[in-house]
Structure formats: structure tokens, C-alpha cells
Amino acid sequence: MYKSLVIKVGTNVLTRPDGRLDVTNISHLVDQIAGLKRAGISLVLVSSGAVGAGREVLGAQEDFGEVARRQVLSAVGQVRLMELYRQLFAGHGLYCAQVLATKGDFRDDLHADNMLNCFRALLLDDVVPVVNENDVVAVSELMFTDNDELAGLVARMLKVDALVILSSVDGLYDGPPEAADSRLIQEVDAGDSSVLRFVQEKKTSFGRGGMASKLEVAIQTANADIPVLLGNGRRQEVLLNLSRGTWPGTVVRKVNEARSE
Numbered sequence: 198m199y200k201s202l203v204i205k206v207g208t209n210v211l212t213r214p215d216g217r218l219d220v221t222n223i224s225h226l227v228d229q230i231a232g233l234k235r236a237g238i239s240l241v242l243v244s245s246g247a248v249g250a251g252r253e254v255l256g257a258q259e260d261f262g263e264v265a266r267r268q269v270l271s272a273v274g275q276v277r278l279m280e281l282y283r284q285l286f287a288g289h290g291l292y293c294a295q296v297l298a299t300k301g302d303f304r305d306d307l308h309a310d311n312m313l314n315c316f317r318a319l320l321l322d323d324v325v326p327v328v329n330e331n332d333v334v335a336v337s338e339l340m341f342t343d344n345d346e347l348a349g350l351v352a353r354m355l356k357v358d359a360l361v362i363l364s365s366v367d368g369l370y371d372g373p374p375e376a377a378d379s380r381l382i383q384e385v386d387a388g389d390s391s392v393l394r395f396v397q398e399k400k401t402s403f404g405r406g407g408m409a410s411k412l413e414v415a416i417q418t419a420n421a422d423i424p425v426l427l428g429n430g431r432r433q434e435v436l437l438n439l440s441r442g443t444w445p446g447t448v449v450r451k452v453n454e455a456r457s458e
């Protein structure tokens with residue numbers, strides 16, 4: 198069984214179709230995360246949803262330029278999001294902490310070491326780090342492609358046993374996910390790039406990343422010896438499968454790697 202995890206949750210899992218935070222699903226995810234912690238698993242949560250939460254708080258905004266708008270929505274929304282996580286984790290007797298990062302923090306060794314030390318100290322104190330991109334200052338070259346990239350970097354920095362990426366689909370399909378004859382691909386060999394031909398162009402509504410970027414991050418991370426589990430964050434008790442030894446999604450790994458889930 199995995200002893201350490203990074204779990205990344207996308208905006209489409211955290212918000213409803215109207216863009217408002219899906220408190221019911223967030224609460225269900227926190228319940229599952231608390232269950233994994235009780236089972237002794239060390240974990241870091243990478244959570245999107247700040248911009249969505251900001252949209253919910255401020256409502257329709259006058260358009261004052263895309264960058265400034267994203268900054269305002271994320272600045273306001275991150276507070277709303279963390280307040281919700283604080284309350285939900287407290288319900289399980291757990292503390293959570295906010296960690297915001299930009300791409301620059303991974304480029305230079307000093308910043309990366311500082312961040313690694315902070316993660317280690319938080320985990321030692323049994324606090325759940327909740328990581329997001331620092332959208333307020335991450336503009337142009339400081340921006341990650343999306344939070345999938347950020348989650349992959351955190352997983353590699355912490356050398357965790359697995360990275361879990363939850364979105365609103367079960368995983369990678371061999372055709373359009375909504376088509377009746379498409380089948381879920383249960384295992385992908387990170388050494389076989391031909392699998393990229395299965396990626397559908399269409400991206401789900403609110404998040405920044407799509408399946409292409411998820412698979413790219415998954416292949417890179419798996420090639421660094423960290424298996425990646427793509428799954429549906431709206432599936433009941435999806436995370437509890439991690440302790441059951443089955444995964445109802447796509448697992449990306451090096452095929453010669455020993456199986457441990």
C-alpha cells in the first residue's frame with residue numbers, strides 16, 4: 198500500500214456546473230483524505246478552485262483585463278477555499294496549511310529547498326498542506342501550465358509513493374469518453390508515448406489543464422519512478438480504493454516497476 202501521496206484535485210471536481218463551489222463533494226473528499234491519514238498515509242493536497250471560489254464570492258465582474266481579473270478572483274477565492282478546507286479538516290480534528298507556489302520556486306535550489314523543508318515540517322506536525330499556484334503573482338513565465346504540472350513537481354520533490362490526479366472523468370479512454378464503445382485504459386506504460394494518440398482535444402469546462410497535460414505530467418512523473426493514478430473525483434469513495442488495492446481509473450507507471458498498490 199502507498200505510504201505517501203500527493204493528491205491533486207481539479208476545478209471541475211470542486212465546483213458545480215454553474216461555477217459555484219461544490220461544498221458537498223469537497224466535504225466528501227476531505228472525509229476520504231482524513232480516512233487515509235487515519236490509516237497512516239502521509240499526504241499533500243494540491244487543490245485548484247481559487248478562481249472558481251472568487252467568482253462565487255464576487256459574482257459577475259466588470260472586465261478589467263484577463264490577468265488582473267484572474268489575480269482578483271484568485272486572491273479573494275483562495276481565502277474562501279482555505280476557510281472551507283479549514284472547517285472541513287477541523288471536523289476530523291486535523292489542521293491544514295496553505296502553500297502557494299510559482300514556477301520560479303522550483304527553478305532555483307534555494308527556493309526549492311525552503312519549500313521542501315516547509316513540506317517536511319508540516320508533515321511532521323501532521324498538518325495537511327493544501328497547495329495551489331500563487332495565481333496572484335504567477336503571470337507569464339512564472340505560471341505553471343496548470344496545477345497538474347505543479348502537482349507533478351511537488352510529487353517529485355517529495356519523492357512520494359504515488360501521485361493521484363482527480364478530474365471529472367475516470368481516466369484515459371481509447372475514444373471519446375462519452376461514446377458508448379470507448380473503453381477506459383486501465384494501465385499505461387510510461388515508456389510508450391504512442392498512448393498520446395488516445396488523448397481527446399476537448400477540455401472540460403472550468404479547469405486550465407485537459408487530459409493531454411494530465412497525461413504528459415503523468416508520463417514524466419511515472420518515468421521518475423512515481424506511479425500516477427488518474428481518476429474521477431466525483432466517484433463515491435474513489436480515494437478509499439487506494440487502500441483496497443484496486444483503482445477505478447487509469448494507472449500510468451513504468452511497466453518494469455514493482456507493483457505496490
Ligand code: GLU
Pocket residue numbers: 208244245246247248249271329330332342343344345403404405406
Ligand atoms: N490555480 C487555479 C485555481 O486555483 C487553477 C489552475 C488549474 O486549473 O490548473 O483556480
